[in-house]
Amino acid sequence: MIKLQDIVMRFGTTPVTIALNKITLNVDQNDWVTVLGASGSGKTTLLNIIGGILSPSSGIIQIDAVNLNDMEKADIQEYRRNKIGFIYQDFKLFNQYTVLENVMIPQLPYVKRKIIEDNGKSLLENVGLSHRINHFPTELSGGEKQRVAIARALLNNPDILLCDEPTGNLDSKNTEKIMQIIQKLHKTGITVIFVTHDNSLVENGNRILTMQDGMIKEYVGV
């Protein structure tokens, strides 16, 4: 389903940083790939390439047999909007908007407000935050913020959930809660790519990808 072939990602010119160096990788639908590796090994860059946020310097990226390299910018944006959900370590919520508005924002330009609002409320209910929809992110705990971010990531009913250390700022109780939510989603057929520094989380996935210096050190089944 996700196929990368000889992906190279370079940043800058003098000096050039090679963030990804000939990555070849297949991820099947409904895989859960845990991505490990030292700081700077290329994990976030890999997620950004799969999520269509970055376009590789060279190499082929195919999602469901569609070649992203050949797509116009607008089509890549549409791919991202239709297929991808992203969650981050620092939640990336807008403090000036309410919880419900934060969840609604990505689709406001594209879908009728009432539809997004109903969908957003139901997603917030699913993550146990119905009582918080009119609150602001600054009034929430880290675990609650991450649950808002998950609801937002699910608004487009994505096929692929890209997780960039989503539990990195959370205590063990909240980590467990977030992992349970992602596990439940995974059971619905979603593909999960999960970057973490926490080795205890690898048991959630069926594959482990270890990155080193922009290359794949190991890609194994659990």
Ligand SMILES: Nc1ncnc2c1ncn2[C@@H]1O[C@H](COP(=O)(O)OP(=O)(O)OP(=O)(O)O)[C@@H](O)[C@H]1O
């Ligand atoms: N926009 C950019 N411009 C220049 N260099 C970049 C850029 N993004 C990433 N890099 C470099 O590419 C390399 C890989 O970065 P990346 O963020 O993918 O690593 P990572 O494994 O996610 O690290 P961490 O665990 O610290 O988040 C690093 O050397 C980083 O400094």
